[in-house]
Amino acid sequence: MTPIVSVFAASPDRGRGLARDMAVRWALAEVGQDHELRLLSFADLKTAEHKARQPFGQIPTYETDGLTLFESGGIVLHIAETHSGLLPTNPAVRARSIxxxxxxxxxxxxxxxxxxxxxxxxxxxxxxxxxxPMLEARLRQRLDDLAAWLSGRDWLEGDFSAGDIMMVCVLRRPASAMLLSDYPVLAAYVARSEARPAFQTAFADQKARSDAAHG
Ligand SMILES: N[C@@H](CCC(=O)N[C@@H](CS)C(=O)NCC(=O)O)C(=O)O
Known part of the structure; x- marks a missing residue:
């Protein structure tokens, strides 16, 4: 069956691609897998019907061939394990990508x-x-360490992988995005990722949906 991804009917980020379905849409675009959308309002999220899909009443969920999955990371991992291209075949590199x-x-x-x-x-x-100041210092410590790891690397572990999808979606959140200009290595990493055709496709799809909903 064509997988179904549950997303906000009208995303509160108004098409900036910050909702957690972005990682799922991006992974699906990377592997060339079509999908359908289940559009949900905030009220829909808290219904018993949706909580049967997602115990915490959130998006995204992923339904395919009798499997209903929740947690964006769990969904991206499943997509990567059932399609080629998002996880290396070498077991050690694969484990590190995960x-x-x-x-x-x-x-x-x-x-x-x-x-x-x-x-x-x-x-x-x-x-x-x-x-x-303490919270910003903690965040900067993590960004310092991540930038040090990515220095001289295009991707986290060898080729582009599901690990990069999850990391870039996290770095695009406003609290870190606003600091990225202080981290040229991370800013370039995010820009490199956003330039990928699959990211562009997923981003355009979610923006078109948001524009249609918000008018
Ligand atoms: N850890 C979860 C977080 C899911 C999450 O926070 N979803 C948000 C949208 S990005 C949501 O549904 N918020 C509505 C709510 O919690 O009521 C995941 O990665 O899937």
């Missing part, structure tokens, strides 16, 4: 999200002013 997927969501993303939460949801709290 490790980078986890690094993106468990080592880099949390420090980004923590800063976003402070700025967006806790700006009026008395402690936020004091916490922000």
């Amino acid at each position: 490790a980078w997927m986890f690094a993106a969501v468990s080592t880099i993303e949390p420090v980004i999200v923590e800063r976003e939460v402070a700025v967006l949801l806790e700006a009026d709290k008395p402690w936020t002013h004091e916490r922000l």
Whole structure:
């Protein structure tokens, strides 16, 4: 069957490609796999019907041949394991590419999200002013280390892989994107990734959907 990906009917980022379905759409475009969309409102996300697909009532989900999958990283990994082109065949390099997927969501993303939460949801709290320099320092430490790894490399581990998809989607989040000008290696890495035809296709698709929804 043609896989179905659940996405926001009207993405709150208004087509900037920041919602987690972007990684899934990008992976599908990289491997040349068509898909259909399940368009969901915020109310739809919290229904029992959707929570049967995604226990936390979120997007994205991925439905194919009797399998319903959630978590963008889990979905991208499944796509990479069932299509060629997103994971190397050499077992050691493959394992390291998968490790980078986890690094993106468990080592880099949390420090980004923590800063976003402070700025967006806790700006009026008395402690936020004091916490922000510490949160930015933590984020910069991660970006320093990632930039050091990527120095002299085009991609995280040999050829472009699912690890790069997850890492670039995380780096495109506003809290890190605003710092990238201080990290030329990371800015070039993101630009190189965004120039890939598959990224362009996925980005254009989600933007067209958002433009249609928001008018
Ligand atoms: N770790 C999850 C996060 C999913 C997530 O946060 N999805 C957001 C959109 S990017 C969402 O559905 N937000 C609505 C909500 O949580 O109610 C993944 O990577 O799939």
